[in-house]
Amino acid sequence: MAEPTPRVKLPRSIEAGVPFTVKTRITHPMHTGERHDSEGALVPRQIINRFVVSYGGEVAISVDLEPAVSADPYIQFQLAVPESGQLEFQWVDDDGSVYSLSKRVEVD
């Protein structure tokens, strides 16, 4: 399987204290553990089960994902930050892998 690719999209300009939209997505097949392959064998469960975003070392949002979530999970949320800093994104795979991405936020 190809290595999952995480992506994050932030607005071009961000103001201190004003909520903005964060769009995130990771490529992942999200195998539910209920499906069979073309030979009839059960495909074992393998999903992204947790998504965590922190800002300046503090958790901003934490999401538990279940097998019903579709492939390439897309998560969008609103965030307001008091000052410039570093946004850290982490996606946790059933197999223990952690995929991460870091984005600098500069407030105007």
Add this chain to the structure above:
Amino acid sequence: MSKSNRKNGLNRRHFLASAAAATTAVSALSAPTVLAEGRPRVVVVGGGAGGATAARYIAKDSEGAVDVTLVEPSRAYYTCFFSNLYIGGFREWVSIGHSYGALAANHGVNVVHDWAVSVDRDARSVGLAGGGSLAYDRLILSPGIDFRAGSVPGWDLSQQNRMPHAYKAGSQTQLLRAQIEAMPEGGTYCMVAPPNPFRCPPGPYERISMVAHVLKQSNPTAKIIIVDPKEKFSKQGLFEDGWQRHYPGMVERIGPDFGGDKVEVRPEAMEVVVDGEAMKVDVCNVIPAQQAGGIAAAAGITNEAGWAPIVPATMQSRADENIHVLGDAAHQGDMPKSGFSANSQAKVCAMAVRGALTGSSVFPPRFSNTCWSLIGTDDGVKVGASYEATDEKIAKTDGFISQTGEGAELRKATYEESLGWYAGITADMFS
């Protein structure tokens, strides 16, 4: 080419039209009047699904009463349709190549292998790159597409060996397949998809399916990225469902929501820059924005978007009644730019041209199209419709599309139907 010159100059067609209007008894005699001056001449520019079909039908059905010349630079024609199946390993290269020999031998078409580079609409003649010119009573332009300069910053034709488009079938298609086969293990194939409108709406996404099919076998950790300026695309639900079933986790599409509409490429560094962020890739398939093939603009019959508006019932240019435009180059309304559409339009056009030049019967035009796509082995899908000519445009009357969740038998039958169609349309063009 100016319209004022044309009005002042002698115009035999206008004279005949007014003579025919004066008395119905004369109209039946107008065709022999033309014949008395020598056979009417039709020049067709472009030997693809539109041009080859039009040349063949006019020559065949007029039984020698019309002199038909086809101008096409390629000696062997490789069809753009099914070229993705070559990339996927489902077709041999030779199986999508065709010769113009039968058009000349069986139907008397004068096949000229040259580039048409200019049109003198007042003198009604076409200039060739080789220096000659061809006079016409009716000109049929079926030049396909050209790429819009500057639509993908960093890319131009000088870079097409590093970053192939492979969107006109030929050496580019072979190059792209060779590059995919040479990708390093776990490497990245990137496609920069075109904005609307463009040739073969499902084409880029069928290509993604075929690239995934090849990589799944030879290079299963490889990645495929589509950088796409469009919100949505043809048969999207069917393709995305198929990609998850056949190639889970392999295909990622970066739409405008993630900056796919802000792309540039750096061919020397093999980088694709999406919304300011550079990605290193191993193969980059750039399919630029498109417009009508250059001869349409040279003839002065294109609109601001670069396509040639036509009258639906006859496929005549809205700017010049002696010129017809077929296929991808035409701005016609609801039909997709496909080989099937061009072939369908060519038959309507051929009937209209024969009617105008020889007085043969002209029936109400009917158009149809189907676009098949192969997602994986024996997993074919299709979308299609019927169309009618209104004053304004070629308008869709009813349509159909494959559904997700269809059984394997139906998908296999759909793929086999496409094989039959390919055999049929290529015979309709070249036999």
